[in-house]
Amino acid sequence: MSERKKMAAGAWYNCVDAELDALRLVAANAIFEHNTLAPSLRGDIAPKLKALLGMAGAGARIEAPFHCAYGFNIHLGEGVFLNAGCTILDTAPVRIGGGTMFGPNVQVYCPEHHKDPVHRRAGLEIARPVAIGKNVWIGGGAIILGGIEIGDNAIVGAGSVVTKNVPAGATVVGNPARPVR
Template sequence: MAGSERAKMAAGEWYTCLDDDLEALRVTARDAVFEHNCLPPRQRGNLGPGLKALLGRAGEGARIEAPFHCAYGFNIFLGDGAFLNAGCTILDTASVRIGSGTLLGPNVQIYCAEHHKEAAGRQAGLEIARPVEIGANAWIGGSAIILGGVSIGEGAIVGAGAVVTRDVAANTTVVGNPARAVKRD
């Protein structure tokens, strides 16, 4: 794996997503996500079996409502009782850690991938992966977008539709685009 595109992605270096090995990993994730999204709710439970096996960690009682989408799955770590509502998308080119008791509203999007600023770099598939961390007992409102490299503190609230481009302190409420603090407990 040394020098591979996957190794570069994991190291937070520029890599090309137009790589056969990375595509094979995305196909595996798409299969697990398809199963999760298509199983009847009583059969699926909190997580479809393929998705549960794919995730980096699925804590006790963690739940993902269908439909759901992720890029790789193995970079997603869910704490105990974490809840992702319907329509969430996680482009987990880097680690995404969601703390225990944290709630994500419908259609929340987490984007770890950042494409190259130059057109030639984008055409070559160059991107860089930046991790996202969300502390315990946070609440991310519906349709919020969280960009790579962001940490959201324990107990924080992100308002519906907010675009989070920088860190959010613990027990702080942010809203808007770009998200800005409106309250600190």
């Protein structure tokens, strides 16, 4: 089984792989176009990046600069807004529901590197999906770890590190993020 297929299956895979390197290069070129085009030419999402994404609903917007690993695992619902400095390491599917907004410098990390240093040095990692519901607000500088689900209408405070699922309508803050009552 190829490393790409292992990654897609949620199995341990080697991220130091020629096929994955080539896919990251395609994404890097699309990201470069997005980040360097004049805003009047870029529109909501630059053409190469929009074509690369798994889905970009009507009115979805990504401010520059932006970074992602592959792009094809990112699915944006209608009216999603990703503010400047957003990074999505999309080794697994990242689904962001319609109307959701990210503040600046939000980071979504799907890959988890191996805990054993020998395997980690060899490039072994596993990809964990992220699902963010509709009408969610993620404050600036927040970090969402792989395997996390955030329910509709939730709020993640600025600077929070989300290590556990967030129920619909909940507000979480801090590191690690905890519910606010």
